[in-house]
Amino acid sequence: MNDFPVAPTSRIDGSRENQALVLIAEDEPEIADILIAYLKRSGFQTAHALDGRRALEMHQALKPDLMLLDVLMPNLDGWMVLAEIRHRGNTPVIMLTAQDQDMDKLMGLRIGADDYIVKPFNPAEVVARTQAVLRRSIDYGHNTRRSVLRVDKFEIDIENHDVTVCIGAEKLPLALTVTEFKLLAQLAKAPKRVFSRAELLATCSPESDSLERTVDSHISKLRRKIEDLGLQGVPASIRGVGYRFGSIQ
Structure with a gap:
């Protein structure tokens, strides 16, 4: 099914097709709003899901260039969402969490996270990390010579x-x-x-x-x-x- 109706629990911003799309899976609207504002200011499109199940639905339908994924979310937590994302493919994922423990970081890396940001964070740093991970994804943009x-x-x-x-x-x-x-x-x-x-x-x-x-x-x-x-x-x-x-x- 190609059409994906945007439900009240989701939000899409931006319109230019050449912008990278960042899917934000975050159940705290205030945090999501700040991230959306900073990402839009840097030229990104954004989509927002308030829970893990919606995040997986939107990932399947929208095929984002990168995902900002909170660990503690209703319905499905971030670890479960990340595991399914990795089962589907290689979408870059940056984990957002209040847990600053080495075991949590290692768990995210083992499951397949590409970066890990601890709350509270500077939203400008999140944008910088997003840009860095997208650069490392190699196929971000269209200027790379085929090899x-x-x-x-x-x-x-x-x-x-x-x-x-x-x-x-x-x-x-x-x-x-x-x-x-x-x-x-x-x-x-x-x-x-x-x-x-x-x-x-x-x-x-x-x-x-x-x-x-x-x-x-x-x-x-x-x-x-x-x-x-x-x-x-x-x-x-x-x-x-x-x-x-x-x-x-």
């Missing part, structure tokens, strides 16, 4: 943010988060080189204050997805040093 990396059984389309894995005569899609894609592409550009965690963090999340161990979390999730396709050892861990792309056995 496809082919390493072993992998084809990595930099412009379209697509990864396919050749298994026999089949080409199987590999759905990754923005950060997972960035890590895989960085490793694939120099498949024999070993990258330190600090290098990968600086390349794939330069604006973040994340710790180097969060790279391990992203790499682990990336490796599991590749293993689900029947391939082992990609990316490869180099004890005491970091990671390299790895070789297919």
Whole structure:
């Protein structure tokens, strides 16, 4: 069904087709209104959902460029929404939460969040983080020259943010988060080189204050997805040093 009626619990602002669309899933209208104002001022379109279930409906219908997702929401919490978003594909997601705990951050990263902002926050920082994550998503905008990396059984389309894995005569899609894609592409550009965690963090999340161990979390999730396709050892861990792309056995 292509038509999506905007219900009273949702709001869409902006009109230019060349604006990126940010879906805000936040059950506190005052916070949502502030974010909408700042995002519009920076040239974004916005859509607002007041609960988790509505957020999933709007994500399916509107296909936003990025999602700002509150953790504590009615009907479905942010973790459940994030898990479903990741099941569907690789929409960039920034988590918004009042919980400033390492375990909560690591949970978000394991499920597939691309960034994590703790309340209370400066709305200007949220806009800056949004712009940074969209830049890292590679296919934001239309000025990137098409480039496809082919390493072993992998084809990595930099412009379209697509990864396919050749298994026999089949080409199987590999759905990754923005950060997972960035890590895989960085490793694939120099498949024999070993990258330190600090290098990968600086390349794939330069604006973040994340710790180097969060790279391990992203790499682990990336490796599991590749293993689900029947391939082992990609990316490869180099004890005491970091990671390299790895070789297919």
